[in-house]
Amino acid sequence: MQPALTSAGRGDDTSVDHNRISALPSSTQGSSFTVIPPDHPFRTLVLCFDGIRDSFPAHNSNSNIVQLFSMLLKSDPTRQMVYYYGGIGTYTTPHPFMSKVSRLIDEAIAWNLDADVMGGYKFLMQNYNANDRICIFGFSRGAHIARSLVGMIHKVGLLPVDHHQQVPYAYRIYKRTDAEGWSQSNAFKRAFSNDVDIEFVGVWDTVNSVGLIPRRLPFTISNTVVRTFRHAVSLDERRAKFKPSLFNHPSKKDKKPDPRAWQARPHPSKKLSQHLKERKSERKSERDHRPPTDVDEVLCCGFSPVASLILLTDVGGGSVAYDTRHSMARISLRWMIRECFKTKSGIMFDCDGLRVIGLDPASLFPHVTPRPPALPAGPLRIRSISSFEAAHREAALRNPDQPASPSEEEEEMQDAQCPIYDQLSRAWLWWPFEVLPFKQRYQRDDDSWGTHFRWNLGKGRVIPKQKANGVRVHRSVKTRLEAMAESGGQYKPKAAFDLGRAIWVD
Numbered sequence: 001m002q003p004a005l006t007s008a009g010r011g012d013d014t015s016v017d018h019n020r021i022s023a024l025p026s027s028t029q030g031s032s033f034t035v036i037p038p039d040h041p042f043r044t045l046v047l048c049f050d051g052i053r054d055s056f057p058a059h060n061s062n063s064n065i066v067q068l069f070s071m072l073l074k075s076d077p078t079r080q081m082v083y084y085y086g087g088i089g090t091y092t093t094p095h096p097f098m099s100k101v102s103r104l105i106d107e108a109i110a111w112n113l114d115a116d117v118m119g120g121y122k123f124l125m126q127n128y129n130a131n132d133r134i135c136i137f138g139f140s141r142g143a144h145i146a147r148s149l150v151g152m153i154h155k156v157g158l159l160p161v162d163h164h165q166q167v168p169y170a171y172r173i174y175k176r177t178d179a180e181g182w183s184q185s186n187a188f189k190r191a192f193s194n195d196v197d198i199e200f201v202g203v204w205d206t207v208n209s210v211g212l213i214p215r216r217l218p219f220t221i222s223n224t225v226v227r228t229f230r231h232a233v234s235l236d237e238r239r240a241k242f243k244p245s246l247f248n249h250p251s252k253k254d255k256k257p258d259p260r261a262w263q264a265r266p267h268p269s270k271k272l273s274q275h276l277k278e279r280k281s282e283r284k285s286e287r288d289h290r291p292p293t294d295v296d297e298v299l300c301c302g303f304s305p306v307a308s309l310i311l312l313t314d315v316g317g318g319s320v321a322y323d324t325r326h327s328m329a330r331i332s333l334r335w336m337i338r339e340c341f342k343t344k345s346g347i348m349f350d351c352d353g354l355r356v357i358g359l360d361p362a363s364l365f366p367h368v369t370p371r372p373p374a375l376p377a378g379p380l381r382i383r384s385i386s387s388f389e390a391a392h393r394e395a396a397l398r399n400p401d402q403p404a405s406p407s408e409e410e411e412e413m414q415d416a417q418c419p420i421y422d423q424l425s426r427a428w429l430w431w432p433f434e435v436l437p438f439k440q441r442y443q444r445d446d447d448s449w450g451t452h453f454r455w456n457l458g459k460g461r462v463i464p465k466q467k468a469n470g471v472r473v474h475r476s477v478k479t480r481l482e483a484m485a486e487s488g489g490q491y492k493p494k495a496a497f498d499l500g501r502a503i504w505v506d
Contacts, residue, residue: 035073035348036341036365044133044199044346046072047083047120047149051140064204064333065139071337071353080348083123085116085142113145117217118171120149125159125167133199133346137336143203144245150198150226151219155185157193166192177218197290198223200345202230202336205237208245208441221248224290228343231297232332235477236420236494240433240456243440246464247295294343298335298505299463299473299495301480302328302420326414331476334359334408335505342368358411371506374475375413377482382417382491416479434458460494471497475504 050065065084073080124134138146152174159166170193173184189195208216233244334357340347341364351361363369434456441451444464463471480491481499 033361033365034351036351036354036361037346037348039079040346042131042133042346043078043129044080044135044348045083045124045127046080046347047123047134047136047146048085049116049120049136049138049142049145049149050084050086051138051142063139064329064336065137065142067333067357068137068337071349071357073348073350081127083120085119085145113148114171116145117148117152118167120145121152121158121171122164122167124153125163126161128158128194128196134196135200135202135340135345135347136198137202138206139204140207143206144220146201146203147206147220147223147245148217150201150223151217153196153198154219154223154225155189157189158196159193163192175217196225198226200228200230200340200343200347201226202339204232204332204336205234206231206245207242221245222293224293226293227291228294228339228345229296230336230339231295232300232336233297234461235299235301235473235497236422236460237302238456238458238460238494240438240440244461246297247293296339296505297472298332299471299477299497300328300332300335301416301474301477301491301493326411326418328415328418328420330357330415331412331474333357334412335474338364338368341365358408360408363408372409374479374506375409377413377479380413380417380479380483382419382480382483382485412476413479416476417483460496463495463497466498466501470501470503472505473497473502475506478502478504 048065048069050063069082069084072082074082120136128134136146136150138144152171155174156170159170170188173181173188176182176184229247231247233246234242237244337349337354337357337359340349349361354361354364363371437453437455439451439453440456444450477493481493484490
């Protein structure tokens with residue numbers, strides 16, 4: 001599958017299953033809008049980077065990126081242009097064997113990461129006009145691509161249209177973290193590029209390694225060109241190679257780092273010293289005249305995707321067949337879309353597509369209305385994977401249209417009882433990384449990074465800064481905590497967090 005660039009109308013704006021539109025309240029049914037917001041004084045450029053897929057639908061399932069892309073206005077490039085990139089497996093190698101080899105190498109060491117980032121950069125270079133709003137979404141590996149693209153735009157700027165020959169060079173100096181590289185990037189940006197902002201970045205579970213070999217590019221942890229950053233983070237992921245990459249808001253101390261700070265550490269490793277020097281260079285390049293990024297990172301039930309050709313994830317989508325009505329991933333998808341409207345990003349959505357996933361357009365536009373309280377768990381039972389899949393097959397035979405519920409709260413309650421797919425329990429191939437000691441990066445409470453050499457042994461993620469900032473958790477987690485499992489017992493998140501410090505987010 002090639003990156004999908006849509007700039008002209010071909011019939012319907014979206015690939016929405018209109019048979020599944022719910023019987024929503026009369027206020028919505030009577031609305032004359034087919035797209036919200038219906039108009040605005042600027043144009044939006046929306047880029048969507050998927051995670052791990054080699055076909056559509058991938059293994060009979062779709063990610064939240066596909067779901068979101070299907071709801072975007074695509075037929076009017078004067079108001080909105082969109083770009084979709086599928087991720088691993090979407091290559092143009094002519095020979096099937098070489099294509100498979102390329103795909104396997106890419107999974108292990110992110111072989112095509114450079115091309116993926118430059119592909120999104122070229123789309124923006126060719127289509128950006130002054131005052132356009134740039135919005136970028138990513139899932140899993142695609143989340144890392146999205147944040148790397150933002151980092152490249154921050155460090156080297158955005159080239160004018162048709163400067164294709166300059167893009168590879170711009171990317172090379174973006175990757176450099178030595179003193180000469182920083183000097184070159186500053187000079188390049190002043191001479192050739194436009195300085196642009198990113199209106200909205202929305203990602204699902206960015207992890208701190210892409211493939212089996214960690215790769216970190218500049219300005220992927222924090223970035224002042226981003227106005228709004230939203231991140232749905234897995235609460236249950238526990239594999240060693242899937243530690244979260246959270247946004248690092250530079251403190252006042254960070255913006256003016258003391259060069260003696262890293263030297264004062266007892267016998268700092270060469271790698272750690274180099275990392276701290278690179279972060280210092282990044283902070284010097286940050287522009288203080290910009291307001292700080294509006295950041296919200298919310299914990300959601302479920303696991304990250306598998307770094308293989310099979311896409312299974314509860315947070316970013318893909319754990320269930322594409323025609324399955326309910327899944328854990330729909331919760332974070334609705335949250336992300338609501339944030340697009342709360343922050344007035346300007347992204348234009350098809351109203352019928354919003355109804356399909358359980359969102360009432362009248363609750364999003366012209367104003368985002370406060371959500372009613374969550375429905376009580378009551379007799380709610382968390383489904384096992386086998387009973388959930390059996391119920392889906394039976395429902396598909398009995399009622400293939402499966403009309404949606406009359407309220408988002410009902411949809412959320414149904415989604416919250418869906419099973420989660422523990423990849424460490426389902427795939428033994430991950431266990432060597434759990435029982436062999438590896439050097440792992442972790443984030444301290446002061447936002448700095450450290451490393452330690454340890455066995456992971458399937459331990460849950462560490463949530464930093466709980467005492468200082470609390471823990472932002474989606475309210476569906478509370479619903480799941482109050483419910484009983486079909487097999488007995490209750491849901492217990494893999495990551496340890498203090499319920500007393502939970503800030504419930506809707």
